[in-house]
Amino acid sequence: MRFTSLVGASALMLAASALPGLAQTPGGTPGRPGSSPAPTQQQAKPPPKPVDGLIMMQSDNTVLASSLIGAQVTGADGEGTAEISDVIVKTDGTIDGVVVSVGGFLGLGAHAVAVKWDKIQLQPQPDGKTKLSLSASRDDLKAAAKFKSKADVVAEQEAAKRRTQQPQKSPMSPSSAPTK
Numbered sequence: 001m002r003f004t005s006l007v008g009a010s011a012l013m014l015a016a017s018a019l020p021g022l023a024q025t026p027g028g029t030p031g032r033p034g035s036s037p038a039p040t041q042q043q044a045k046p047p048p049k050p051v052d053g054l055i056m057m058q059s060d061n062t063v064l065a066s067s068l069i070g071a072q073v074t075g076a077d078g079e080g081t082a083e084i085s086d087v088i089v090k091t092d093g094t095i096d097g098v099v100v101s102v103g104g105f106l107g108l109g110a111h112a113v114a115v116k117w118d119k120i121q122l123q124p125q126p127d128g129k130t131k132l133s134l135s136a137s138r139d140d141l142k143a144a145a146k147f148k149s150k151a152d153v154v155a156e157q158e159a160a161k162r163r164t165q166q167p168q169k170s171p172m173s174p175s176s177a178p179t180k
Contacts, residue, residue, distance in 0.1 A: 069085070076133075082101060084100055085099050099114050115134060121133045
């Protein structure tokens with residue numbers, strides 16, 4: 001038994017020593033030195049090209065949209081009137097307006113009003129922040145019509161459609177009255 005396992009181990013070592021000869025040789029296929037290499041599956045990627053319109057640094061006369069969301073807007077009296085909750089951007093990339101949230105507490109009971117962007121005045125401050133103001137007072141904004149987004153309008157239309165499609169419930173007839 002010991003002799004059989006010794007012969008098996010020797011045969012295994014002999015076979016393993018022959019494997020390096022089957023390995024890929026430089027510039028060739030396995031076992032054939034000097035043969036041409038196999039075609040590669042992936043071609044080299046071209047180097048990246050410059051990005052058109054790349055902005056490397058924010059200029060002094062710009063404001064980031066992220067700094068607008070949540071920013072306080074003061075009214076003519078200089079008091080905090082509203083807070084910007086969203087920015088309305090046209091499909092051509094220009095800003096159409098901002099949605100301001102007025103009233104409420106911690107977002108509850110707040111009244112959303114949209115104001116045209118050109119009605120908001122931006123005044124850069126020495127600390128690098130921007131002061132936003134408009135001529136409307138807090139009371140003016142509370143009395144203004146509530147802003148509806150496209151999603152709000154679609155949801156209202158679908159709700160109205162469902163209400164009109166539901167069958168009208170008829171008053172109970174004597175035969176369908178509950179019995180005791």
